[in-house]
Amino acid sequence: MTVSDTSPANDRVVIFDTTLRDGEQSPGATMTHAEKLEIAELLDDMGVDIIEAGFPIASEGDFRAVSEIAQRSKDSVICGLARAQYADIDRCWEAVKHAKQPRIHTFIGTSPLHRAIPNLTQDEMAERIHDTVTHARNLCDNVQWSPMDATRTEWDYLARVVEIAIKAGATTINIPDTVGYTAPVESADLIRRLIAEVPGADEVIFATHCHNDLGMATANSLAAVAGGARQIECTINGLGERAGNTALEEVVMALKVRSDIMPWHTRVDTKKIMHISRRVATVSGFAVQFNKAIVGKNAFAHESGIHQDGMLKNAETFEIMRPEDVGLSATNLVMGKHSGRAALRDKLRQMGVEVGDNQLKDIFVRFKELADRKKEVYDDDILALVTATTEGAADRLQIVNLRVVCGTGGPAEAQLEMEIDGKEVSASAQGDGPVDASFKAVRELHPNAARLQLYQVNAVTEGTDAQATVSVRLEEDGMIATGQSADTDTVVASAKAYVNALNRLLVRRDKVGKDVKEISYKDVS
Ligand code: KIV
Numbered sequence: 001m002t003v004s005d006t007s008p009a010n011d012r013v014v015i016f017d018t019t020l021r022d023g024e025q026s027p028g029a030t031m032t033h034a035e036k037l038e039i040a041e042l043l044d045d046m047g048v049d050i051i052e053a054g055f056p057i058a059s060e061g062d063f064r065a066v067s068e069i070a071q072r073s074k075d076s077v078i079c080g081l082a083r084a085q086y087a088d089i090d091r092c093w094e095a096v097k098h099a100k101q102p103r104i105h106t107f108i109g110t111s112p113l114h115r116a117i118p119n120l121t122q123d124e125m126a127e128r129i130h131d132t133v134t135h136a137r138n139l140c141d142n143v144q145w146s147p148m149d150a151t152r153t154e155w156d157y158l159a160r161v162v163e164i165a166i167k168a169g170a171t172t173i174n175i176p177d178t179v180g181y182t183a184p185v186e187s188a189d190l191i192r193r194l195i196a197e198v199p200g201a202d203e204v205i206f207a208t209h210c211h212n213d214l215g216m217a218t219a220n221s222l223a224a225v226a227g228g229a230r231q232i233e234c235t236i237n238g239l240g241e242r243a244g245n246t247a248l249e250e251v252v253m254a255l256k257v258r259s260d261i262m263p264w265h266t267r268v269d270t271k272k273i274m275h276i277s278r279r280v281a282t283v284s285g286f287a288v289q290f291n292k293a294i295v296g297k298n299a300f301a302h303e304s305g306i307h308q309d310g311m312l313k314n315a316e317t318f319e320i321m322r323p324e325d326v327g328l329s330a331t332n333l334v335m336g337k338h339s340g341r342a343a344l345r346d347k348l349r350q351m352g353v354e355v356g357d358n359q360l361k362d363i364f365v366r367f368k369e370l371a372d373r374k375k376e377v378y379d380d381d382i383l384a385l386v387t388a389t390t391e392g393a394a395d396r397l398q399i400v401n402l403r404v405v406c407g408t409g410g411p412a413e414a415q416l417e418m419e420i421d422g423k424e425v426s427a428s429a430q431g432d433g434p435v436d437a438s439f440k441a442v443r444e445l446h447p448n449a450a451r452l453q454l455y456q457v458n459a460v461t462e463g464t465d466a467q468a469t470v471s472v473r474l475e476e477d478g479m480i481a482t483g484q485s486a487d488t489d490t491v492v493a494s495a496k497a498y499v500n501a502l503n504r505l506l507v508r509r510d511k512v513g514k515d516v517k518e519i520s521y522k523d524v525s
């Protein structure tokens, strides 16, 4: 993609994904370096136009992630976030400059409440905007500027600063609804009025960036497009702080399915949606709610008798999009122990998952193990296996073997063997049930003060032989890490998820130890 492809006259909407920046910032959603690289590659491969890869000045880890994503980028523009400060912008440029197509995104809060934080007058802030956008533009010819909390900024002041940013060289003007306050009619009108009244507005692309506090992020984003915006900012699964951001899968599929009334298209390969959704849920630890539009487990399930009857006669009776359009294979059935490697690769392709030969080999081994334990292996089981083979190789703590004895006659007892930093160790512990006993055994071998914030079990598919996915969120000294695992044995999945979360805490601890300080994009000064 080139920037000229995104001219406002075009009927294409540019998709700007901020899963790795706005999404990753939500407490508990922290991803490891390797996970960020993997998600960025999936986004690039699925046709996302712009990837906001992080906030480079926030920490050494963010800087490294953004610059490595930039170096590995293929077709996507790689963008970094910077506050309205020269040091932020310079650091951002250092990270993104390796990309084939780099972008600097700089912002400042312009509403009365946000102006009060750095204690700037309107004139002082206007001057800061002029100077910082000019500085960014001197480094990079693709500059995005955002007036944070735009939807609660006085109209006159918003129009004034947008004009200043355009004159200073911004090529994209993003209008954030930072607190999810606006409504569709207002969202469309605001963009329409800015384009109509701000001098120079026809030279730039307007973007919309919505949060979902009132459940209107998707509607507000699409309304903004109707008002003239040609870039939607969004995250996979709507990941993001509080109620999250606009969900990529929702706006992309809405534009596809209702092209009759919304004549704008995106470049996204929708068949890759389900796989990346599952990966983001796993690495962020934020499970997708069952009835979530497009990617929820029930989004294509038809259970009531009337629905099933209609579906059998004609799928369009109750289906406005086909499961295969979002990467669920047409038949959500069924692989078994006689299925071969070629069939598995084919199934993965139908779900938009491309894997190399080595990973296919690993997935196949796990698939055979699973098929031995479970009669029917469904799409979701297979996606869970992909996840399992992407995890863990470099983990410092690994479970080698776990045996648990439990029943009604007394406490449960877990016997656990682990490998810790390459050394085999073992312990046993008693607990109030098998999960408690297993966690205690882990703590025997790896003493820690992490507090359990969340323990959640979901069945991937139906039946008593279903795989369980378990999420465990831990907190230690203000650091939060989430681990996940899947297994047909719920206790084993629980212990692995707990160990997975501990591994992530170790990574975070190392990272913070090395950083001078971690800052948030909300530390506006
Ligand atoms: O929500 C918001 O205002 C943001 C800005 C940094 C663009 O995420």
Ligand code: ZN
Pocket (backbone or CB within 6 Å): 022, 176, 178, 209, 211
């Ligand atoms: Zn945001």
